[in-house]
Amino acid sequence: MTVYKPEIAKIKKVEQLTKTERLFDIELLSGKSLDHQPGQFVEVYVFGVGEAPISISSEPSKQPTFQLCVRAVGNVTNALHNKRAGEKIGIRGPYGKGFEYEYFIGKDILFIAGGLGLAPLRSFIRAVLNSRGDYGKVYILYGARRPQELLFRDELKEWEARKDVEYHATVDVGDETWQGNVGVITTLFPDIRFDPRKTQAIIIGPPVMYRFVINELKNRRVPDENIWISLERKMKCGVGKCGHCQINNVYVCQEGPVFNYKQIKSLPEAI
């Protein structure tokens, strides 16, 4: 056996979320559940094409089915978009360190998602909302470039409607259908009140977003140890060998992709 051998899995369902993103329901042929933490990822293998690291978008569960939300950008992701329900792919993982969500029990949580960052964050959001009573206040801030790029639109509506969640969305560029906020994600901050010491801020988005959002959180006096981020790097193995994901001395596929800000702030190559 080698760590590089994938398990065979079946695509159960494919849903087009936007022009470039699709949501895949996947089940391991072994019938086992993935048993993942929110924030962890799998290596998805399209036979004959290659592998790509993809975050698990569904909440942790004992069910055999899990979900991946994939943007088509290159060889593997486009090949995956060409797959239909019933077709088979390979899965390795779950890999990496995700959110140990027991740690967050009883705390206020501020979720901040930029673009495709909602895909991994959704796993944690759903876990929290499923046992809503275990947590303090819950805020969700979500930013996309354009209204038609918003992911999981039905769920966004539910979150917006919930009384026990404070939900805000923004787009960089609006259109005639959009009545919400226009501007980058940091423009949502003046609208929300939170207790910086009681709140755990969890940010997932494109690399450029982190600096601005963390600055904003620092202005609001959120301590470093209350800030959590997930970092994307090139990954070729997922098991701490190939060297591609290294940030200074840290292997993102092993010690990340989820990091506490305090832990990586001192790494010059991190953000």
Place this chain on the structure above:
Amino acid sequence: MKSYLVSKGDFLELIDGMIENGKEVVAPVKQENQANFKRIKSTKDILWSGPQTVISPKGFVFPQEEELIEYEVEDGIWVGSKVEAKSTVLLGIHPCDINGIALLDKVFAEKNLDENYLKKRESATIIGVECLTPCSPESFCYRKGSVLPWDGFDLFLTDVGDDFFVEVGSEAGKTLISGISRKTIQSDAKKLKKIREKRDNLFAKKQRKLKPKLEELPKLLKENYDSPIWDERGAKCFGCGSCNMVCPTCYCFDVRDCVEINLKKGSRSRFWDGCMLTDFTRIASGEIFREERGARLRHRTNRKDFYLFEKWGRTFCTGCGRCGKACLTKIVDPLDIENELYGRKGRR
């Protein structure tokens, strides 16, 4: 483990016998004007004391291209592990390269066991040989504490005249020479000690000095993270990755698919990759996390003598000198870099 004496004649006869019986024996041989590791037909071909081979022998346990898994897609999908190896004797391996392999052993056996590597490693018998004169003008193994093997050999030979003084590093090694080995006596140990003292003196005289202390290298590199050296040297780098390819301790790899024309069968293979290459950190959004060549040179150097040194308590540069020789613009040699860092800023 124990040491023995083995007459050179007996030893070579033993190896030639193995070759005759079909055993694959690999050793440094002359190829055009260079030295390289190759399967040998007779021990007569072996280059015992240099020149140094252009590429380290790591490829025999960690091939430049290596299949990891194979699959077939036909009425369902079948995937198989490609964990295979031919039993091989690696003969005439210098200490810097034995140590290189010993370091690879650590990383590939660290959790998530890399069976593809380990299988090849287990199937290799490593017979090292001590360098009594520096095998290359660029080498600085003495400065890295790497003139003797740390670990990872089955037998280690030192030329003491008509005999090899043989250190045994494994049961397999012991068995191999059991028919020809003689016990050593005190005078043999004394003789060896003398030879090594002479070797130390020669290496101390001939090899370039490392100005900072070996154990202080992680600290030196940490303090000099923002040194202008990286960009100054990086500006001259071609980004060719030769320094990664020749290095016995570079083990980063890419993984790619190879499909047969009928599209029904295929495999996934890994290929040596290099942190000095531009695309090494490029992700699908187009972002490159170490875009500057200086940043990549820093990463390469830090992996050897800071990050992995700190993690494993041992330098990951065994001082073979190959990168310094391979680099056309002469910027990559770790000893050179470390001396320059040490000398700058009016330190000490």
